[in-house]
Amino acid sequence: MIEHTFQLLPSVGAKKEKVIWESGVRTWDDFLAADSIECVKPAFKEKSDPIIMQAEELLKSEDAGALADLIPKPEHWRMYRHFMDDAAYLDIETDGLSRDALVTVVTVHRKNKTYTLTEGFDLDSESLSDALKGSKMLVTFNGSCFDVPVLKNSFPEVDFDIPQYDLRFASRKVGYRGGLKPLEVELGIHRDEDIVDVDGAMAVHFWHQWKRHGDEDALNILQEYNRADTVNLEYIAGVIFDKLVTDHAGYRW
């Protein structure tokens, strides 16, 4: 999908991009190989070629951050298929909703390993940096509004400057409404019985149960809930991406 993206060119939005696709130019290679493109002025093509060559170089060198700088933020989801093997799926629990809330549990799910880090045990800047090390894309649900700003506030030394695929907004583009839990239900995702009714507010309650009464069961449920939230993001990201490609991109390959 990323090599089909022309919205990195000046004055090219969704409509112009579709016109370019429909002229038979479907990839960056097509664009560079063409001597002329019917819907594009020669001067514009001359100006655009170096930008596309730069994007190809960045893609070849797997520089997701620099590539994301060229692409409008709402279109960063297009990078997912290319960088999915190096994606980090992220979800956090806190003791409230404020920006300076205490982060209680963080799960980072990677291709080969899932890290669940807990306040008072193993949650610190170093372990969080280790969990995110080498990740090219961050996949979250509402993470751009909540998880990442909260983590940046609590762990300012951790680098969160990673292109983000936020499933809250991506799922809206393809017609889904509501939060993560209704989305899971709609996609047929089932949770274990002991966490099926848990939500964010209950997660706060479980944390206080643990802190005030030393209730280990409450802590275990909280960790399991956070882990399930995060691991499920991988499946959801794939489904939403496929729908975006066929529905939102406005062109069937």
Added chain:
DNA sequence: GCTCCATAAGTGCAGTCTAA
């Protein structure tokens, strides 16, 4: 080459919605 008009992208603002 200039002007006018149509089209598309960019910008700014208010409203929406989600997280725990």
Added chain:
DNA sequence: TTAGACTGCACTTATGGAGC
């Protein structure tokens, strides 16, 4: 309940084509 990213709308700006 709070914060902020995104969306949608209205308005502005830029670009390209047509006509003179």
